[in-house]
Amino acid sequence: MANEEVGEGEEQKKKSPLLLFIILAVVLVAGSIGGTVLMMSGGGEEELAEEELEPAAIYYAINPKFQTNYEVNGRPRLFQLAVSLVTREDDVVEALSTHLPTIKSRLVILLSGQKFETLQTPEGREQLREQSLAAVQEILNTEIGKPGVERVLFTDFVMQ
Structure with a gap:
C-alpha cells in the first residue's frame, strides 16, 4: 500500500508541470486576444476621428x-x-x-x-x-x- 501511495504522488508530480503548462498557455492566449481587442478598438476611434474631420461632400x-x-x-x-x-x-x-x-x-x-x-x-x-x-x-x-x-x-x- 505504501508503494501505491508513492506511485500516485509521482503521477501528480508529472501532471503538475503539464497542468501548469496548459494554464500558462491559456493565460497567454487570453492575454493576446485581450491585447488585440484593445489595440483594434483604439485604432477604430482614430480612424473615425479622421473621417469626421473631412466634411461630407x-x-x-x-x-x-x-x-x-x-x-x-x-x-x-x-x-x-x-x-x-x-x-x-x-x-x-x-x-x-x-x-x-x-x-x-x-x-x-x-x-x-x-x-x-x-x-x-x-x-x-x-x-x-x-x-x-x-x-x-x-x-x-x-x-x-x-x-x-x-x-x-x-x-x-x-x-x-
Whole structure:
C-alpha cells in the first residue's frame, strides 16, 4: 500500500508541470486576444476621428441641362449634358448660386467648342470633364479666392 501511495504522488508530480503548462498557455492566449481587442478598438476611434474631420461632400446640380446642336456629315445632332459640382464647403455652394450665370456661360462656350467625334470617346469625355473643372475653379478663384470645387460630374450624357 505504501508503494501505491508513492506511485500516485509521482503521477501528480508529472501532471503538475503539464497542468501548469496548459494554464500558462491559456493565460497567454487570453492575454493576446485581450491585447488585440484593445489595440483594434483604439485604432477604430482614430480612424473615425479622421473621417469626421473631412466634411461630407455637397453636390450642386446645375439646372437645366446643357443642350447643344451639332451638324455631323450634313445631319443635325443633339448633345445634352447634366452637370453636378462637388464641394465640401457651404460658402462655396453660396458662391456657386451667386455666380451661376458666369459658370453656365463659360460651360456653354466650352461645350459648343467641342467636336462631336471627340465626345464619342471616353478620353474625350474625360478631357471635357477636366476642362469644365478648370473653368469652374478659375471662376471661383477669381470671385472668392479659392477653387472651391473638387470635381465635375456628368450625371447625364446624351449624344444623338
